[in-house]
Amino acid sequence: xxxxxxxxxxxxxxxxxxxxxxxxxxxxxxxxxxxxxxxxxxxxxxxxxxxxxxxxxxxxxxxxxxxxxxxxxxxxxxxxxxxxxxxxxxxxxxxxxxxxxxxxxxxxxxxxxxxxxxxxxxxxxxxxxx
Numbered sequence: 590x591x592x593x594x595x596x597x598x599x600x601x602x603x604x605x606x607x608x609x610x611x612x613x614x615x616x617x618x619x620x621x622x623x624x625x626x627x628x629x630x631x632x633x634x635x636x637x638x639x640x641x642x643x644x645x646x647x648x649x650x651x652x653x654x655x656x657x658x659x660x661x662x663x664x665x666x667x668x669x670x671x672x673x674x675x676x677x678x679x680x681x682x683x684x685x686x687x688x689x690x691x692x693x694x695x696x697x698x699x700x701x702x703x704x705x706x707x708x709x710x711x712x713x714x715x716x717x718x719x
Contacts (some may be wrong), residue, residue: 617642625649630694632684637665637677644674653694655682 621643623629627650634640634654644652654677656662662681669677682688 621646623647623650627651628653628694630691631655634665634679635661637661637668637679640665640677640679641668641672641674644669644677645672648676650676652677653689653691654679655684655687657681657683 617639623643624647627647629643629647629650629652631640631643631652631654634656635658637654640652640654644650654665656665656679659681662679665679669679680688
């Protein structure tokens, strides 16, 4: 994927995204909870702002959180480590070329990733018609 991430990867922007996620926790995740033993694939985890909330609210679930950006994954790992969460596995990966078997994994993706997945699916479908 060659598109540049719109928010960039500067420390100040990472902090803004984390603050924004904190302000929206109750609105977005007031009833989010995954069953014990679940494995959740979080696509486009960025700096881990939502990851922290999800992992705290479902401590008996396992989260595999991916992002294309190595810088974002490094920051997310720092935050997860600082929060003392042991149920999160952060990986630099592309959702269209996962380096692991995701069969049976529950999905959770932010809206920008959902839009991107839809665009890729439409593009693949249109290519198949030619």
